[in-house]
Ligand SMILES: CC(=O)N[C@H]1[C@@H](OP(=O)(O)OP(=O)(O)OC[C@H]2O[C@@H](n3ccc(=O)[nH]c3=O)[C@H](O)[C@@H]2O)O[C@H](CO)[C@@H](O)[C@@H]1O
């Protein structure tokens with residue numbers, strides 16, 4: 001298992017290239033199950049979650065070919081992203097097994113496409129995870145409304161489509177915790193091949209939903225209203241492979257914005273979309289971080305006098321839960337008391353204990369964390385518990401006195417492409433060590 005050793009204190013300065021979005025690429029890969037012929041996806045990040053989805057698609061009869069970029073000159077950073085050719089070659093197997101689903105919750109995204117295209121799906125029920133309880137009831141209810149029937153059997157959701165084709169309808173898709181991102185994508189994908197019109201009311205508005213709708217439209221789907229809470233889908237008989245570039249990863253971009261801020265640094269973030277980070281920009285503005293943009297590049301600079309703030313996570317366009325832990329690490333070094341409330345995953349706080357081990361002063365009260373600013377972090381041995389908690393620990397390590405050791409960095413590898421190489425290139429002292 002790999003660890004990171006980080007010696008903090010260096011100001012980050014330079015350019016960072018932001019990768020394609022993990023959370024867009026994963027459901028988009030699953031959506032390829034719907035199409036006939038070849039789909040070409042560009043800017044797919046090289047991540048272990050993407051490998052897991054490619055493996056799952058392989059088991060479902062989908063051939064995925066990754067174009068390998070040419071090797072860089074010695075010492076230069078290896079190329080990012082990649083282009084994938086994807087083609088469904090065999091539709092006989094419709095089962096997503098537990099040993100893949102357990103490594104990656106986004107596996108649930110094959111449910112809607114399998115039902116719509118093959119009339120049958122067996123998908124292992126994803127359990128909870130380190131960020132809390134994560135039911136899939138809204139996915140199942142939405143697909144039921146389109147006419148699918150479900151039973152559970154041996155830990156699997158077994159779905160069938162009596163009559164062979166789903167039927168469109170008007171439905172409310174929100175839940176007690178608000179809209180569901182992957183649930184919206186799952187039902188939208190299924191509705192694309194259903195008979196008649198589907199209207200999804202209470203749909204998620206996240207950029208990843210819009211990106212998937214944009215691909216489906218290129219494949220021949222008739223979708224309107226994506227990016228708003230009401231999506232209209234007129235079902236078509238057939239979708240055909242298309243070419244599509246994945247949007248930039250707004251969570252990776254936000255993490256690097258905070259890396260600049262926490263190290264008193266200056267970063268130029270290439271290939272990003274600040275419109276996807278408007279709430280993050282708003283909160284960082286109030287903290288005192290200077291952010292400007294020019295076309296697809298974001299410039300971030302900080303003088304490290306950080307003002308304490310309040311922040312509540314919300315569905316898009318609100319502040320994303322996937323940047324909550326990273327913001328908390330930053331606010332640990334502000335001049336006073338900050339308050340963070342987590343409204344999407346109220347238990348997503350496993351980073352609190354580890355940040356406190358590094359010298360943070362954070363107290364948790366239910367879904368709220370109260371953060372008393374301290375002068376600096378101290379290096380310590382800490383444990384990564386989940387993807388974004390790990391990113392928060394990296395940020396704390398970059399700003400700590402002494403050496404921080406982060407164990408179980410396989411969590412980071414799920415979602416940050418070549419993170420230590422990108423950080424090293426802008427001046428961080430970070431090293432990956434492997435222990436067998
Ligand atoms: C791979 C991917 O894209 N993951 C993202 C996606 O996860 P994911 O799509 O799984 O998250 P959801 O938007 O579905 O979750 C939002 C809330 O709804 C609840 N809920 C969800 C589904 C359901 O059937 N029933 C239910 O009650 C969840 O427990 C949570 O409280 O959006 C989350 C919220 O922005 C992000 O943190 C994840 O990084």
Ligand SMILES: C=C(OP(=O)(O)O)C(=O)O
Pocket residue numbers: 023104105106129131322387388415
């Ligand atoms: C929580 C995340 O991913 P997943 O939904 O795949 O667990 C994330 O990307 O922060």
